[in-house]
Amino acid sequence: MIKLNSKNIRIFLIYFFIRRLRVKMAAHGSLLSVFKSINPRWNGPLGNSVKIFGTTFTNHRNKATLTPPPAKYGGRHTVTLIPGDGIGPELLSHVKEVFRFSCVPVDFEVVQVNSAMESEDDIMDAITAIRRNGVALKGNIETKHTLPPSVKSRNNVLRTTLDLYANVMHCQSLPGVQTRHKDIDIMIIRENTEGEYSSLEHESVPGVVECLKIITRNNSLRIADYAFRLAREKGRSRVTAVHKANIMKLGDGLFLQCCREVASGYPDITFDSMIVDNTTMQLVSKPQQFDVMVMPNLYGNVVSNVCAGLVGGPGLVPGANYGQDYAVFETATRNTGKSIAGKNIANPTAMLLASCMMLDHLKLYNYATLIRNAVLTTMNETRLHTADLGGQGTTLEVVQSVMRVIQSKGQLTAEF
């Protein structure tokens, strides 16, 4: 029987506030920490409990990753696969082959999206499948310019409908790839749902087109918070916000202000900002100065392509799109690669590494590490490179080399 005295009332109020903040700690642990701090010093100032808030809130914000989806039947995950256009179908078929060979417990639900059609039925089917499975691996869907402007980019529709607000790309120099700059290790977090990609345009006077760039406080705070949480989780020390607030004072000014607000809650991480044109110049002259970068949509597009070029090209870097409930993995630079489709010369590295990111997301860490190490061994030690890296290897040869490395590790594999 609990006595109704001032001490217990204080304990109850603090417990109530902790629950309201939705701290992800075991209820036992949070209550215990509250009792431990209050009981010995119940005459002390209330500031003691504020410290508890800070600690527990930080513990909650430490975790930037999402809970894997429930689409798991008989111990096997189901993942939506969207082949896309260009080199997407062939690269994803290689991914399926590597998964089959490595006995990865993932089944793919393939959803075709026809980019030549004006109706959005295909992409809506794909979105339904992703909602069902929670995770997707996709190739880029071409946006045909022959279609009327009212037909929106299918990739954009997918990202905005599923609210995949954070596009994350990790650019790292690979020792086996010859580049001008070495020791690059940059994480790029790009706002994925608004900005210049809001698809809000009109021609009020013939020959004069207005395109709206939307920046909202909510989304800016959200992406900044994601960036800082990820930086803390990965042990990074600096976050740079990229903007053009000297010209777009309201739009990018709001974004920058939101980043500063979030930064004040992470005193252990250095925050600075840089104008986007200076950023691209610094990237091509001294890219080692950057650690984590956060930026609105269009600048993210530019910076991610520049960084991919710095580490060896679009064939090497994987990307991920995270939302509150869903995650979609693809190559970082989202190229269709129409000119090299079907020629067996595309670099499968980016798509294979994206599939490893997906396996990490599904908490299949062993398989992710196995395939990732095999890909990096092929890239750095065997040095079997495709044409984009100046090599002579075909896509199939690279994939087979990856499978041979996997087989040499002694894990259970299927037949070649």
Place this chain on the structure above:
Amino acid sequence: MAAGSAWRSLVSRRFPVSGSNRPFSELRWFRDSGCMVQDPTQFDVLVMPNLYGDILSDLCAGLIGGLGVTPSGNIGANGVAIFESVHGTAPDIAGMDMANPTALLLSAVMMLHHMGLHDHGKKIQTACFDTIRDKKVLTKDLGGNSKCSEFTADICRRIQDLD
């Protein structure tokens, strides 16, 4: 984006490829920035809207050595033009005879070309490039120890030799 497609149709309509030796091709500008980093030599002349130009021009300046050596010109209707360097005012080294005059000098060369004084422009440009290539009289930002006046004097000497 519609703005993009309007821009595209305007450029291709006004300047049709009609058997001339100036092929017109378009490239998604984000891919352009990646290609620019990997192999900038594949590009010749690039035309683009304002924001993309801002970003890409600084990117290209970084590729060639920075804003200290990059000239620019702003051309308006009826031949009205302003040529300027794109670097800042550098108040920390103002008045110390330390600044690199290359950016402003090459902007002046662009101005001479714009005015039709091609011979003079070419002469000054050749002299400037030869001085930089020689590496004997370089300002501090290019890795040397010389003063701005010494750098300029060397260029003047080369122009005299060219005459």
